[in-house]
Amino acid sequence: MKWMIGCALMLLLSGLSHAEIYKWKDKDGSIRYSDIPPPSNIKNESMLGNKIPKSSTPASSSSKGDAFSNSAAPNNGAEAAAKRAKDAEALKKAEETQKSELKFRQESCAAAKRNYAMYNLGGRIATTDAQGERRFLGDEEIAKGKVEAAQAIEKFCID
Numbered sequence: 001m002k003w004m005i006g007c008a009l010m011l012l013l014s015g016l017s018h019a020e021i022y023k024w025k026d027k028d029g030s031i032r033y034s035d036i037p038p039p040s041n042i043k044n045e046s047m048l049g050n051k052i053p054k055s056s057t058p059a060s061s062s063s064k065g066d067a068f069s070n071s072a073a074p075n076n077g078a079e080a081a082a083k084r085a086k087d088a089e090a091l092k093k094a095e096e097t098q099k100s101e102l103k104f105r106q107e108s109c110a111a112a113k114r115n116y117a118m119y120n121l122g123g124r125i126a127t128t129d130a131q132g133e134r135r136f137l138g139d140e141e142i143a144k145g146k147v148e149a150a151q152a153i154e155k156f157c158i159d
Contacts, residue, residue, distance in 0.1 A: 036080045105156050112152035119146035 024038045025031055032038070118125065125137045125145075137145070
């Protein structure tokens with residue numbers, strides 16, 4: 001059992017080892033290493049052994065050069081980190097929005113089911129008006145409430 005978990009873990013982690021690392025000299029002559037390619041006008045070397053020449057023209061025939069030759073690509077690690085942080089924040093916000101929408105749908109579904117069950121019980125149904133007075137619903141109001149509750153179930157209940 002333990003060896004199966006170990007094999008599964010090695011398979012999952014092996015995908016991480018295929019990240020490409022770039023090596024280049026910056027304008028000061030210092031050698032830089034990064035998982036983000038340098039600007040398109042700087043020649044760099046992949047640490048996997050493949051030389052990846054970067055031309056100064058955006059019409060490069062290299063498929064890797066085309067992927068990073070646009071001006072929207074980050075130029076350094078700080079910009080890349082800021083972009084990753086921004087993307088992570090946007091993803092977190094989208095997940096929170098999705099969770100709140102799901103919670104709203106679940107609460108609305110439960111309320112619609114309760115209302116539908118109440119209208120199906122039969123008998124007299126009372127409500128309280130704006131002045132706080134108790135008022136009994138007529139047959140037409142009960143039928144209308146039953147239809148509205150059924151529509152709400154169709155709208156909010158996915159299962």
